[in-house]
Amino acid sequence: MKNSEHTVLSRYAVIGHPVEHSLSPVIHKLFADQSGEKMSYELIDAAPAHFEEAVEHFKATGGQGLNITVPHKESAFRLSDETGPEGARAGAVNTLSFLPDGRVRGDNTDGIGIIRDLTINHNHSLAGIRILILGAGGATRGILGPLLDALPNELVIANRTIDHAHKLVKHISDDKNALPHACSFEELKGMDPFDLLINATSAGLKGEILPFPTGCAGPKSFCYDLAYSSKETPFLAWARQCSAEKTSSGWGMLVEQAAESFLIWKGFRPETGPALENTPASA
Ligand SMILES: NC(=O)c1ccc[n+]([C@@H]2O[C@H](COP(=O)([O-])OP(=O)(O)OC[C@H]3O[C@@H](n4cnc5c(N)ncnc54)[C@H](OP(=O)(O)O)[C@@H]3O)[C@@H](O)[C@H]2O)c1
Structure with a gap:
C-alpha cells in the first residue's frame, strides 16, 4: 500500500528515561519511507514520576502511538485500557496505540x-x-x-x-x-x-x-x-x-520489534533488510 501526497502527517515517538541514545527514529523513518507514510517520530524523555502525564500530553496533542523503553514498560502496561496477548502475558508493553474511541491499547513486540x-x-x-x-x-x-x-x-x-x-x-x-x-x-x-x-x-x-x-x-x-x-x-x-x-x-531485535510496532500502528509490515543493514555504526 503506497500512500499519495494526500497523506496526513502522523505523530509517533519513543518515550524513556534516558532516551537520547535511541535509534528508533532512524528505523521508523526508513519504515515510513517504504510505506509512503508522512510520519514524525520524536524522542520523549520522561522520568518515572512524569510518565503518565507525558503520555497523556502526547495523546492530547495529536500523538497516535508510542514506543516504550526503559524504565516504563510495566507502567505502560498498567495504563493500557486493553492489552494484546503478549503484553498481558509479560505484564509489560513496549507499544501504545491511541484508539479512535480514546482508549489506549498496549502491545509487547519485544x-x-x-x-x-x-x-x-x-x-x-x-x-x-x-x-x-x-x-x-x-x-x-x-x-x-x-x-x-x-x-x-x-x-x-x-x-x-x-x-x-x-x-x-x-x-x-x-x-x-x-x-x-x-x-x-x-x-x-x-x-x-x-x-x-x-x-x-x-x-x-x-x-x-x-x-x-x-x-x-x-x-x-x-x-x-x-x-x-x-x-x-x-x-x-x-x-x-x-x-x-x-x-x-x-x-536486529530492535529493528524487528519496531517493524511489529509499525504493523500494529499502520497495518503494514515493512521490509526489515534495509534497517538491518543500517547498523548503529552506519546509522
Ligand atoms: N534490542 C532491543 O530491542 C532491546 C529491547 C529491550 C531492552 N533492550 C536492552 O536490554 C537491556 C535491559 O533492559 P530492561 O528493560 O530489561 O532493563 P531493566 O528493566 O532496567 O532491567 C535491568 C536488568 O539488568 C540488571 N542489572 C543492572 N545493572 C547490573 C549490574 N551492574 N550487574 C548485574 N546486573 C545488573 C538488573 O538486575 P537487578 O534485578 O538486580 O536490578 C536487571 O535484571 C538494556 O540494555 C536495554 O537497552 C534492548
Whole structure:
C-alpha cells in the first residue's frame, strides 16, 4: 500500500528515561519511507514520576502511538485500557496505540522481535537447546514467554537480585510450558556452557566488570546481547574471551520489534533488510 501526497502527517515517538541514545527514529523513518507514510517520530524523555502525564500530553496533542523503553514498560502496561496477548502475558508493553474511541491499547513486540532475529536473521533453531537469560528486568519479561514457546530443552534465568528472577518465574507459572529455573550468577558456576546466552542486563555499561562466570559460555555458544552499540559491547567482549562460536548485538531485535510496532500502528509490515543493514555504526 503506497500512500499519495494526500497523506496526513502522523505523530509517533519513543518515550524513556534516558532516551537520547535511541535509534528508533532512524528505523521508523526508513519504515515510513517504504510505506509512503508522512510520519514524525520524536524522542520523549520522561522520568518515572512524569510518565503518565507525558503520555497523556502526547495523546492530547495529536500523538497516535508510542514506543516504550526503559524504565516504563510495566507502567505502560498498567495504563493500557486493553492489552494484546503478549503484553498481558509479560505484564509489560513496549507499544501504545491511541484508539479512535480514546482508549489506549498496549502491545509487547519485544518477544516476536528477538524470535524473528534469532530464527530468521540468524537462522538459529531454538527447539531442544539450553538457553541462559542473564537479567530479569522489563526486557526479560517480554522475551520469556515467546522463548518458552520455542520449546528449548532448558531455560535458566540468572539475575543479580535473585528475588526478581523468582518473581518472573512465578509470573509465568500459569503458562502451559515447563517452568524456567531461576538462580544467581554465582550458581551458574559449575553448570555446563549454554547453547544460547542472552544478555538482558545493563551490567558493564558503566565500566564495571561483568559478574558472569566465564564457564557458562564456551566454543559452541551463541552469545546475544540485547544492547547495541557502534562499538563492541562489554558482554560481547566477554563472549569473545569465552571463545563463543557466535555473537550478536540486539540491533536486529530492535529493528524487528519496531517493524511489529509499525504493523500494529499502520497495518503494514515493512521490509526489515534495509534497517538491518543500517547498523548503529552506519546509522
Ligand atoms: N534490542 C532491543 O530491542 C532491546 C529491547 C529491550 C531492552 N533492550 C536492552 O536490554 C537491556 C535491559 O533492559 P530492561 O528493560 O530489561 O532493563 P531493566 O528493566 O532496567 O532491567 C535491568 C536488568 O539488568 C540488571 N542489572 C543492572 N545493572 C547490573 C549490574 N551492574 N550487574 C548485574 N546486573 C545488573 C538488573 O538486575 P537487578 O534485578 O538486580 O536490578 C536487571 O535484571 C538494556 O540494555 C536495554 O537497552 C534492548
